Amino acid sequence: MKDNRLLADTAVTALAPVVWGSTYIVTTQLLPPDRPLLAAVVRALPAGLVLLLFGRILPRGLWWWRALVLGTLNIGAFFFLLFVSAYHLPGGVAALVGSVQPVVMLVLAALVLGDRVRLPHVLACFAATAGVALLVLKATAQLDLVGVLAAIGGAVSMASGVVLTKRWRRPEGVNVLLFTGWQLTAGGLVLLPALFLVEGLPSTITGTNALGFGYLVVLGSLFGYTVWFRGTDRVPAIGLSFLGFCSPIIATTLGFLFLGETLSPLQLLGAAILVGAIVLVQLTPTRTPPLTPQPELRHAAAR
Template identity: 30%
Template sequence: MKPAPRFLLIAAFAAVYLLWGSTYLAIKYAVATMPPFLLAGSRFVLAGSILMLVSRASATYERPTLVQWRTSLIVGAMLLAGGNGLVVLAERTLPSSLAALLIASEPFWIVLLSWWWLGQARPSGRVVLGLLLGFAGVYLLVGEQLAAGSGRAQLEGVGLVLLAAFSWAAGSIYGLRAPRPRSPVLASGMQMLAGGALLLVLSTATGEWRGLRPGQFGAAAWLGWGYLVVFGSLVAFTAYSWLLQHAPPTRVATYAYVNPVVAVLLGWALLGEKMTVQMLVGAAVIVGSVVLITTHQKKEG
């Protein structure tokens, strides 16, 4: 694992913890009027193009190889088309906080795949305890909303988000050892272009372009889309790609526990959603689980 300055690690974790937590709300606003695959695909194609131009202007630019493009296609398919695309699709029917709850299953897959796929040590009791505490905390955080949901009408969305969590975890683990550029900016740009292109193909195949009228999307949808491009893709996704090269995957995956805290707090502050004692207890349990996992990783490192 390459050593990294502490302030860069803190900034990168802040991006994936806070900015990605806010993207669930932005997706909810955007997908209310925008077709889901077109929303996700256009977002990543634009952000990927910007990152490619930035990396091309760098003095340390390296021309991507065919093998690196193959990696980008696979990772882009798993992380962006499978991971993000399915979440956007699911948020047509699911509350943003419930989608964040279900994404919290991702660290389980990260731990299991790191052990099975990468041959890392069997998860210790402390890591397992931290993961279980984190999942319990997220359930406490939004469990009341889950119980009040429409149930059967949301089952399809629940299944999509769970599949998205596994796809994202598998793509993250695959990308650790696959050939990729040294620059995280270039690597992120390539993955976004590849994943975004796949999403646009899905958008075309599902007929999202028929009768499309962008002028009818509305200001809230466009603002949500712009937020996703800048903060969700350009900033947070690049930070995530960099973190995977400089921190243990299990530690990086703890963002999936913090994101629901951010999502629920934003819902309370901006949409007037309720904040109960149970939610506050859940948030405290989540913070404790992250501390448990991250301090364990520091001692091992």
């Protein structure tokens, strides 16, 4: 019964990176060009404020700074670096560089959470990187230093945020919608001053731009991050990290369906390797069970 519940939770959590796999095509086809800060703020802040409006509970005590830290790592810094890499690199190269995230997660989970590093985890890391390379990397792909550093930084930021989220745990009495709202709001507010100082607001927003932003807010943030933070309560850290590999599979599929890109036998092999690595990690247990919410803020939720 417990294994079946974990399998169901894992499947639900995988919906988030499946949705996020569309970020590259939405960014390049629908959003204003060269505006990573605008894209990051619009994706985070409106969704966070909507969730806060419905939850009507603000962080208390140490959760003020914890929400700020988690919002910066999981949302603010990650969104900004994600969009920088999307603007500076082909989606395939960005995905390949970002495949270092499971390695970072494996190390941090062992150091911070006490998860045991098992041989299947290590093998899956190598297999996943090879799978991503076969799936998305093309001979004509161009490397850009800014984009590569942004992709690495985004992977480290997300891995650190997930591990700290599991370490601190969601306070009891604060549901996952409100917890998601705290982080989306904090991440958006962190980036807001930089948006005005560095980029400024565009002179016009087209209907296509509005459609792209709406998609990222509703599906990418409201739906995606609610599902994702629900999963941080229930799925082991390394398992969460490998679910992220659903994104390049979806990104490649969307490129095939909508951008006229081809799928070679090597790309199909890469997708199969990725799926195998994801399954292998989910079936390999860790020493630390998924954490449950803390008793903090129990009384605040009753107000």
